[in-house]
Amino acid sequence: QKEVEQDPGPLSVPEGAIVSLNCTYSNSAFQYFMWYRQYSRKGPELLMYTYSSGNKEDGRFTAQVDKSSKYISLFIRDSQPSDSATYLCAPRGGAQKLVFGQGTRLTINP
Amino acid sequence: DAGVIQSPRHEVTEMGQEVTLRCKPISGHDYLFWYRQTMMRGLELLIYFNNNVPIDDSGMPEDRFSAKMPNASFSTLKIQPSEPRDSAVYFCASSLSEKGYTFGSGTRLTVV
Numbered sequence: 001q002k003e004v005e006q007d008p009g010p011l012s013v014p015e016g017a018i019v020s021l022n023c024t025y026s027n028s029a030f031q032y033f034m035w036y037r038q039y040s041r042k043g044p045e046l047l048m049y050t051y052s053s054g055n056k057e058d059g060r061f062t063a064q065v066d067k068s069s070k071y072i073s074l075f076i077r078d079s080q081p082s083d084s085a086t087y088l089c090a091p092r093g094g095a096q097k098l099v100f101g102q103g104t105r106l107t108i109n110p
Numbered sequence: 111d112a113g114v115i116q117s118p119r120h121e122v123t124e125m126g127q128e129v130t131l132r133c134k135p136i137s138g139h140d141y142l143f144w145y146r147q148t149m150m151r152g153l154e155l156l157i158y159f160n161n162n163v164p165i166d167d168s169g170m171p172e173d174r175f176s177a178k179m180p181n182a183s184f185s186t187l188k189i190q191p192s193e194p195r196d197s198a199v200y201f202c203a204s205s206l207s208e209k210g211y212t213f214g215s216g217t218r219l220t221v222v
């Protein structure tokens with residue numbers, strides 16, 4: 001079993017829709033939870049950073065962590081075509097090493 | 111800040127040749143990571159350094175791969191001899207302690 005499982009998609013939704021992206025993980029030592037966004041032929045860029053369980057909101061983006069069920073979510077409200085990218089969840093424990101999910105390829109259709 | 115700088119952006123080489131990928135991390139960052147990305151396996155951590163010292167190289171596929179960080183502003187990833195299955199995008203990333211990583215633009219390696 002992989003440490004981090006993420007549905008690779010692809011996921012295609014109309015502009016303005018609410019998008020839900022999810023990951024599950026198996027390592028209960030993970031304490032930090034990050035979401036990265038990767039545009040085609042670019043390096044991943046940090047989108048959201050959450051410590052432990054709970055919600056964190058940043059504009060149209062909300063990251064949610066449920067450590068009891070080992071479930072990580074990213075919600076995008078009022079999705080825009082510019083949100084079309086691959087989204088990668090990346091939890092880590094006390095050491096610096098991030099473990100990346102496979103990434104979900106998202107397309108927002110105008 | 112110019113961000114994490116990787117070179118070359120693209121590399122095409124013949125099987126058996128030596129390949130060297132280069133990375134300049136963000137000034138002041140104390141961690142440096144080398145990742146490989148493929149469609150099949152996603153992003154895989156190869157090795158990472160803290161204050162120029164290798165901490166975990168368990169992701170290095172085999173002895174053909176080696177990485178060095180001679181100083182805080184430069185790192186190399188070398189593949190010798192290269193094989194077609196090494197074809198991938200190789201990313202370098204750096205971070206400052208508890209912060210998230212900053213990735214470079216990657217080197218797209220094709221071994222023919």
